[in-house]
Amino acid sequence: MSTKSEIIRLGDAFIKEKGFNGFSFSDISKKLGIKNASIHYYFPTKSDLGVAIINDELDRLHNAINEVNDKDPDEQLRKFLSIYISIKDQNNICIVGSLASDLSTLDEYMAAHLKILVTTILNWVTAILQNGLNKGTFKFEIAPRTKALLIITNMLASLQLTRLTAPEDFETIHNTILKELKP
Amino acid sequence: MSTKSEIIRLGDAFIKEKGFNGFSFSDISKKLGIKNASIHYYFPTKSDLGVAIINDELDRLHNAINEVNDKDPDEQLRKFLSIYISIKDQNNICIVGSLASDLSTLDEYMAAHLKILVTTILNWVTAILQNGLNKGTFKFEIAPRTKALLIITNMLASLQLTRLTAPEDFETIHNTILKELKP
DNA sequence: ATTTGCCTATCTACCAGAAGGTAGGTAATT
DNA sequence: AATTACCTACCTTCTGGTAGATAGGCAAAT
Numbered sequence: 212m213s214t215k216s217e218i219i220r221l222g223d224a225f226i227k228e229k230g231f232n233g234f235s236f237s238d239i240s241k242k243l244g245i246k247n248a249s250i251h252y253y254f255p256t257k258s259d260l261g262v263a264i265i266n267d268e269l270d271r272l273h274n275a276i277n278e279v280n281d282k283d284p285d286e287q288l289r290k291f292l293s294i295y296i297s298i299k300d301q302n303n304i305c306i307v308g309s310l311a312s313d314l315s316t317l318d319e320y321m322a323a324h325l326k327i328l329v330t331t332i333l334n335w336v337t338a339i340l341q342n343g344l345n346k347g348t349f350k351f352e353i354a355p356r357t358k359a360l361l362i363i364t365n366m367l368a369s370l371q372l373t374r375l376t377a378p379e380d381f382e383t384i385h386n387t388i389l390k391e392l393k394p
Numbered sequence: 395m396s397t398k399s400e401i402i403r404l405g406d407a408f409i410k411e412k413g414f415n416g417f418s419f420s421d422i423s424k425k426l427g428i429k430n431a432s433i434h435y436y437f438p439t440k441s442d443l444g445v446a447i448i449n450d451e452l453d454r455l456h457n458a459i460n461e462v463n464d465k466d467p468d469e470q471l472r473k474f475l476s477i478y479i480s481i482k483d484q485n486n487i488c489i490v491g492s493l494a495s496d497l498s499t500l501d502e503y504m505a506a507h508l509k510i511l512v513t514t515i516l517n518w519v520t521a522i523l524q525n526g527l528n529k530g531t532f533k534f535e536i537a538p539r540t541k542a543l544l545i546i547t548n549m550l551a552s553l554q555l556t557r558l559t560a561p562e563d564f565e566t567i568h569n570t571i572l573k574e575l576k577p
Numbered sequence: 578a579t580t581t582g583c584c585t586a587t588c589t590a591c592c593a594g595a596a597g598g599t600a601g602g603t604a605a606t607t
Numbered sequence: 608a609a610t611t612a613c614c615t616a617c618c619t620t621c622t623g624g625t626a627g628a629t630a631g632g633c634a635a636a637t
Contacts, residue, residue, distance in 0.1 A: 364551035
């Protein structure tokens with residue numbers, strides 16, 4: 212892997228572990244065995260790195276969306292939920308939750324790209340739910356967009372919260388979401 | 395108000411606005427017109443301040459719990475939800491969500507006190523829901539503790555997320571939670 | 578075939594400011 | 608006399624960031 216993509220990968224991991232204000236260029240350069248200045252060569256400012264990390268996440272999200280594009284809504288939703296499961300397995304939190312928490316410390320560029328990421332997720336889940344409702348795969352009484360917001364907030368905050376409650380709570384929430392959608 | 399409680403009040407506000415790693419002693423001292431060293435007089439370390447802020451939140455939570463202790467479950471739940479509404483009105487996020495996001499950068503003392511705060515909230519909401527279920531005020535099919543987790547995660551993450559989606563989303567989520575509990 | 582020159586990816590060395598924190602002093606209050 | 612609530616002055620480490628050097632690779636011009 213190239214140095215540039217290694218920097219993005221490590222920055223992404225640090226945001227999920229410690230938050231955007233919780234890591235420094237030194238944290239990355241020490242792990243890679245390079246100097247701080249080499250990171251500035253690829254990313255002039257920390258915000259430039261932040262934007263690159265968000266765009267990288269957006270790329271992977273688009274890949275995930277395309278991967279299950281022609282599958283049924285149940286499988287699509289499971290694909291969505293599996294993203295959070297793998298974050299939980301690493302004892303991290305989701306990048307959206309991490310950056311949204313620090314929103315007022317981010318500059319306009321990072322905020323704008325974060326907004327695109329959030330909108331993409333929300334639109335994807337809304338479409339999955341709408342589709343599942345039409346096909347009879349899912350059953351719920353509220354607007355698909357609202358249901359999407361409820362499910363996304365459940366997953367996002369359960370990553371943050373269940374590190375402080377019982378270890379099995381995350382899985383309980385995950386299973387309950389699927390169960391409650393069943394017709 | 396005493397300087398000490400002003401420091402706690404400002405620290406609390408900064409955590410909700412910028413996160414624990416997003417503010418410094420200078421941010422507080424400048425706002426209060428005192429010197430950094432004066433904050434260290436009351437709180438030797440930043441973690442000491444963090445613990446005091448969490449304990450202060452816990453005090454206010456206990457007050458809120460006692461305030462509606464003999465009211466019906468519907469009013470108790472509205473009291474709980476009103477806490478998030480007033481945070482939203484200030485365009486901030488909840489302190490639990492903020493600190494839980496930065497969990498791995500907090501020391502053991504802050505983490506332990508944060509855990510107490512989370513547990514207190516979860517137990518309170520679980521009790522409200524259990525009570526409402528017994529009395530027929532609420533209707534839901536899952537375990538009260540699980541339902542509490544779902545509602546808390548909805549509120550917590552919607553504060554973070556809805557700053558990036560549509561402005562009315564927060565209120566929609568709030569109203570949906572109440573509506574779905576109706577028998 | 579060799580020189581010239583530019584591009585890439587790193588380095589060394591440095592900077593100003595902010596971070597959290599400490600030591601010791603002082604003036605007013607109890 | 609002791610305590611409280613500040614202050615000045617200072618320290619160390621870390622922060623994001625900059626300037627300029629270097630060494631290798633490629634590629635066109637001589």
